[in-house]
Structure formats: structure tokens, C-alpha cells
Amino acid sequence: MYNSLVDLRKHPVFHYFMEVSNIPRDSAKEKAISDYLVRFAQARNLEFIQDEALNVIIKKAATPGYENVPTIIIQGHMDMVCEKNKGTIHDFDKDPLQLRIIGDMLYATDTTLGADNGVAIAYALALLDSHNIPHPSIEVLITTEEETTMRGAHAVNPSHLEGKILVNIDSEEDKKLLVSSAGGVIITQNLPIIWEGSPRNVVTYCISIGGLQGGHSGISIDKGRGNANKLLGRVLYNLSSELPYFIQKISGGIKVNAIPREADVIIQLPADGIGRLTEVIEAWNRTINNELRKSDPKVYIGLEKMETTDAKVFSKTTMEKAIAALMLIPNGVQSRSMEIEGLVESSSNLGVVTTSDTEMKFESETRSSIKSLKYSIVNQAQIIADMLGCELSTDADYPEWPYRPDSRIRKLFVESYKEKYGTDIDIIAVHAGIECGILIEKIPGLDAISIGPDMYHVHTPNEHLSIPSTIENWEYFLYTLEKTRDFDW
Numbered sequence: 001m002y003n004s005l006v007d008l009r010k011h012p013v014f015h016y017f018m019e020v021s022n023i024p025r026d027s028a029k030e031k032a033i034s035d036y037l038v039r040f041a042q043a044r045n046l047e048f049i050q051d052e053a054l055n056v057i058i059k060k061a062a063t064p065g066y067e068n069v070p071t072i073i074i075q076g077h078m079d080m081v082c083e084k085n086k087g088t089i090h091d092f093d094k095d096p097l098q099l100r101i102i103g104d105m106l107y108a109t110d111t112t113l114g115a116d117n118g119v120a121i122a123y124a125l126a127l128l129d130s131h132n133i134p135h136p137s138i139e140v141l142i143t144t145e146e147e148t149t150m151r152g153a154h155a156v157n158p159s160h161l162e163g164k165i166l167v168n169i170d171s172e173e174d175k176k177l178l179v180s181s182a183g184g185v186i187i188t189q190n191l192p193i194i195w196e197g198s199p200r201n202v203v204t205y206c207i208s209i210g211g212l213q214g215g216h217s218g219i220s221i222d223k224g225r226g227n228a229n230k231l232l233g234r235v236l237y238n239l240s241s242e243l244p245y246f247i248q249k250i251s252g253g254i255k256v257n258a259i260p261r262e263a264d265v266i267i268q269l270p271a272d273g274i275g276r277l278t279e280v281i282e283a284w285n286r287t288i289n290n291e292l293r294k295s296d297p298k299v300y301i302g303l304e305k306m307e308t309t310d311a312k313v314f315s316k317t318t319m320e321k322a323i324a325a326l327m328l329i330p331n332g333v334q335s336r337s338m339e340i341e342g343l344v345e346s347s348s349n350l351g352v353v354t355t356s357d358t359e360m361k362f363e364s365e366t367r368s369s370i371k372s373l374k375y376s377i378v379n380q381a382q383i384i385a386d387m388l389g390c391e392l393s394t395d396a397d398y399p400e401w402p403y404r405p406d407s408r409i410r411k412l413f414v415e416s417y418k419e420k421y422g423t424d425i426d427i428i429a430v431h432a433g434i435e436c437g438i439l440i441e442k443i444p445g446l447d448a449i450s451i452g453p454d455m456y457h458v459h460t461p462n463e464h465l466s467i468p469s470t471i472e473n474w475e476y477f478l479y480t481l482e483k484t485r486d487f488d489w
Contacts (some may be wrong), residue, residue, distance in 0.1 A: 002467055005099055008310075014467075014472050019125075020118050021108075022096040027079040027148040029093065030054050033121075034078065036461065037142060040125060052179045054144045054157035056355040060128055062137040064292050069136035069484045071163035076120020076170050077146030077153075077435065081255055081459045084111040086210070086262065088461070104466040105456075113467040116216075116458045117146065120169035123474060126381055128483075135481045139163050146170075146435060149186075149256060149396035154437040159315070159443045165409050167477075171452035172219065173428070177413055178450035180429035183374055183400035183437060184367040185385040186256055187348075187381050189390040191325060191360040194315040198245060202268040202329035205277065208411040209234065209252070211298035214261035217349035218367050218432030221259070222333055224295040226288065228252050228263035229350045233326025235301065236265060237286050238292035240323065241385045245269040249355045250322060256363045257433075258353035259460040263353065265307065268313060278303065286378070320390045325362055326353070328384050337369065337429075346373045348381075362390075367431060368399050401437035403429065403447070409447045412487050414479040451477060 002008040009015050025033040034054040041048035045264075045444030046293040056078075062069060082092040088110040090098075098109035107113060125134060125139040139161055171178040208227040214220075229252040239245060245267045252263025269277060281303045292299050302334060314322065330348040337343040346368035354361045364381070368374035385392040404410070417425040436448040454469040456462075 002101065005101065005152050008101065008467065011471065012129065013122045013470060016125040017118050017122040018099065018224065020121050021099055021114060024093050024095070025079050025114065030078050030144045034144065035334070039077070044129065046128060049160050051155060051157060051160070053152050053386060055152045055156055056142045056425060057160055058124075058128060058140040060138050060140075063134045064302070066134060066485050069373065069451045070165055070489055071137040071139060072484070073132050073139045073141055073161060073163040074124050074167045075141040075166055075168045075435065075439070076117045076124065077143045078117070078145050079145055080114035080116065080118065081112050081258060082145050083254055083459065083461055085461045101467070102464075104467050106467055107464045110461050110463070112459065112461060113463040113465060115455045115463060117170050117450060119430070119465070119470065123169050123477065124364045126474075134480055134485070135479070136336065136447060136484050140416070143415045143435060147255070148432065150398045150435060150438060153396075153438040156439065156442060160207075161443065164443065164445050164447060166436060166439060166446055166448035167409065168434060168450035169452055170434055171430070171450040172455040172458055173452070174454045174466070174473050175326065176426040176428045177410065177417075178428055178430055178434070179410055180369065180403040181401040181434035181437060182367040182369045182431050183371060183398055184365055184433045185374060185378060185397040186395045187378060188383045188395065189325065189329065189362040189365055191318070191321055191362070191388060191390045191416055193355070193359055194318045195312040196315050198310045199268060201270065202246070202308060203271050203274060204248075204266065204268050204308040206264055206266050206304045206306050207232070207281065208262065208264040208302040208304070210262050210302060211300045212259075212261040212296045213457070213462075214259045214460045215457060216432065217257045217259055217351060217365050217429065218347070219458065221347045221349060221431065222344045225259055226292045226299055226314070227294045227331055227350060228260040229289060229326060232263040232265060237327055238284070238322045239277070239280055240322050242280050242344050243269060243273040247319050247322065248311050248313050250360065251354055253352040256331075256349070256365045256460065258351060259349060260351055261460070268308070269409060322360055325388055325390065327362070327383070329362055329364060330366070330380055331364070334377060335373060340429055343369075343429055345369055346377060348377055350458065363486050367433065369429065369431070371400060383386050384417075398433055399437040399441055401434055401440060404447065407447050407449065408489060413449055413480055416483045417476065420476060420479050
């Protein structure tokens with residue numbers, strides 16, 4: 001349908017998607033995109049609010065005939081997960097995304113695409129900029145820091161909004177209506193490091209895990225994909241029984257809400273252990289290629305000789321605790337729903353591991369659609385932290401979004417889909433954090449649903465967006481807005 005970016009830009013949604021793709025919008029660095037939204041509103045004489053968290057609300061009056069329809073809040077977030085392939089030269093603080101079309105899919109080049117949640121911004125701006133789309137009074141709410149702390153949603157002042165109906169555009173599956181989501185919390189465990197002098201007569205090697213697919217730590221957690229941090233822990237634990245070695249540094253993962261694709265460790269060992277080290281790594285390559293042959297067929301463990309320096313190494317106790325943390329910290333699916341077939345109920349993702357001069361930091365995102373189970377995983381992590389002498393803290397705690405049996409906005413979207421396509425739309429829940437739960441707590445009685453087009457490999461450099469799905473989902477959205485006038489609210 002669209003063979004070039006020039007042609008694709010003629011569609012109003014993709015025009016604005018390309019606009020926002022030129023603007024850096026990493027989490028906690030949204031000033032430029034927030035100001036762009038303000039300028040957009042000012043240029044069209046639309047009422048707007050930009051709060052201290054850089055959230056932006058833009059309001060547009062109802063078109064003729066829709067004045068008596070309830071106000072609808074259209075909501076998404078302006079930040080994106082910024083990941084790139086190893087060796088890619090791209091500065092997310094200033095460089096625009098390099099978009100490209102492959103078949104009927106839109107990609108960035110060696111980076112995340114930011115369709116999560118650039119699609120919501122594009123839909124909203126295309127609607128606000130229109131002069132011939134019938135709609136009720138709308139309040140567009142675009143929040144900040146959704147991908148990290150959900151600070152923007154937490155900071156929303158409910159008095160700035162009149163609407164009691166919310167259409168969130170942060171779903172990633174077309175032809176599905178999202179009506180419930182998990183809550184979550186970020187767990188950080190800090191392990192103090194006791195350093196020792198570098199031993200004599202040693203050689204230095206880097207052991208690296210790579211080639212993993214990664215993915216969204218909620219949506220993709222049930223796909224059986226390897227976690228680079230956890231795999232590295234297994235290798236290091238096994239290596240401890242095979243030969244003496246010392247650790248200088250461990251690191252893995254970039255974002256806590258992305259399944260880590262890469263991890264590495266710098267070790268020192270006696271020169272006479274090189275042969276055995278090589279044999280162990282070769283054996284582990286066979287092991288993980290067997291385990292992950294379906295989910296991660298390109299996984300590998302690399303071994304590279306490094307220049308030996310007098311850098312300090314972990315003490316024996318610190319090394320044992322670091323490996324134990326990698327092995328024991330909860331990761332992956334923890335429970336599944338007994339009510340909704342196929343739905344992950346609780347999970348945890350050991351997303352980021354870093355080493356500083358004073359401590360190792362282990363960062364996990366834990367999710368659950370049941371609050372008590374979320375805190376059960378936190379308690380489990382606390383016990384592990386106490387055993388290992390780590391300091392545990394939690395952050396970005398956000399609520400689940402419970403299913404609402406009497407939802408009117410769900411009924412409208414179900415009916416309009418049936419009318420437009422002659423078939424039923426799938427009603428789904430998702431094991432991921434959606435801001436709906438926070439906004440429902442802030443605005444009593446808020447009735448919410450979430451929609452969106454087909455996206456794939458979100459939060460990875462292989463992220464791509466279906467162009468036909470984006471257009472079809474947009475048309476379904478507009479069709480439903482038109483139906484609001486005659487709906488029995």
C-alpha cells in the first residue's frame with residue numbers, strides 16, 4: 001500500500017508519527033516532546049495544560065450534534081524505551097529515529113521504533129488537527145515516564161479533567177479490546193562490594209551473553225525467552241566448581257522493563273586455567289542452544305581475552321553473594337490466571353545488573369494482576385536480600401486495572417466493532433502495566449478501555465509496527481467516535 005516514507009507521510013496518523021519520531025523522548029527526558037505538544041495546541045488555539053511533570057492535556061470542543069455526548073479522555077504516553085543494537089551509533093538524546101518500511105511494516109534502523117507509544121500521540125494529534133471528523137468533547141492526556149516509574153500518571157491532577165470515560169491507546173494488538181491489566185513495582189537490591197587487590201600471574205577474559213531476542217518484560221515474559229542476567233548467573237555458578245577465578249565487573253541489561261538481551265562479566269584466572277575455561281564455555285554454548293533453540297536460536301556465549309590490569313576484584317564473599325543473587329532473584333512467570341486462559345497472573349524480570357565502585361545493583365520489575373501476589377514476590381525478594389546482606393528498596397509501585405463488568409465504553413466499542421466488521425472483537429486482559437489503573441484510582445467512576453494496532457518485538461531494536469493495522473485501527477476508532485452520539489450512555 002505504501003512503498004515509501006514520503007507516501008506514508010500523506011496519511012495523517014503517520015504524518016504525526018514521523019513528526020514525533022524526530023524528537024528525542026527517552027523516559028525522564030521528555031521536555032522537547034512535551035513542548036512540541038504545547039506548540040501544537042497553541043498553533044490551533046486549543047486549550048492546553050502542561051503540568052510540572054511535563055504531562056500535557058489538550059482539549060477540543062465537540063463537533064456540531066455531539067455537544068450532549070459525555071466527554072471522552074484520549075490517553076497515551078510520550079516517552080519510549082530507548083534500546084539499540086550493540087555497536088549502533090545513535091544518540092537517543094538528540095538523534096531522530098531512522099524509519100524504514102519493510103513490506104507492510106514500519107521499523108526504525110537498529111533501534112527501538114517507539115510505536116509504544118508514539119501511535120497514541122499520532123492518533124491524538126491527527127484527531128485534534130482534523131476539521132471533518134465527528135466527535136464528542138475530547139481531552140487528550142499525554143503522560144511522561146510511563147516506561148519507567150509512571151511518574152506522569154501519578155502526577156496527573158484530576159481536577160484538570162472533566163471526562164469520566166477513558167480511551168487509552170497503549171494496547172499492542174489489533175482486533176482486541178483491552179479491559180484489564182496488571183499492577184507492578186520495581187525492586188532494587190544493592191549488594192555492598194568488598195574489594196581485594198588483583199592477584200598476580202593471571203589473565204583477563206570477558207564472558208558475554210548475546211543473541212537473545214529480549215522483549216517487553218510483561219507482554220513477552222511467557223514466551224520462554226532467555227534472560228541474559230540469569231543465564232550469566234548459571235554460567236558463573238558452574239564455573240566456580242570447575243576452576244578458580246576472580247570477578248572484576250558484572251553488567252547486564254539496559255531497561256528494567258525489557259528482558260535483558262546481553263550481559264557480561266570480566267574475570268581473571270590463572271593462565272593454566274584457560275583451556276578449561278574454553279571447554280566450559282563451549283559446553284555452555286551447547287547447553288543454552290539446546291534449551292533456547294525455539295525462543296532464541298541466535299543465542300551465544302562469547303569469550304574474549306582482555307588486557308590484564310591491576311584493577312581490583314571482588315572478595316570471595318562478595319563474589320559468592322553476587323552469583324547467588326543472580327541465581328536466586330525471582331525471574332519469569334510466577335503464576336498463571338485460573339480464570340482467563342493463557343493469562344500470566346504474576347511475574348518478575350531481573351532486567352538490569354550494574355557494578356559501581358561501592359556496590360552491585362540488581363533491578364527487577366515485578367507484575368501481578370492480584371495485589372497480594374505482587375507483594376508476595378516483594379517479600380520473597382526481601383528474604384533473599386536479607387540472606388545476602390543486600391539493601392532492598394521499591395519504587396514505581398502502580399495499581400492493577402480491575403475488570404469492570406458494567407463498562408459502558410466497552411459495550412460501545414464491542415457494538416461498533418460488530419457493526420463495522422460483522423464479527424465479535426476479542427476481549428482481553430494483559431500482563432503489563434497500563435496507566436488506566438492509576439487514573440481509575442484518581443478519578444472515581446472512570447470507565448476505561450484500551451485499543452491499539454499490531455506491534456511486534458516492542459522494547460527491542462526489532463520493534464515494528466503494522467502499517468495496515470495502524471490504519472484499520474484508526475478507522476475503527478473514528479467509527480466508534482461517530483457512534484457516540486446515538487449510544488445509550
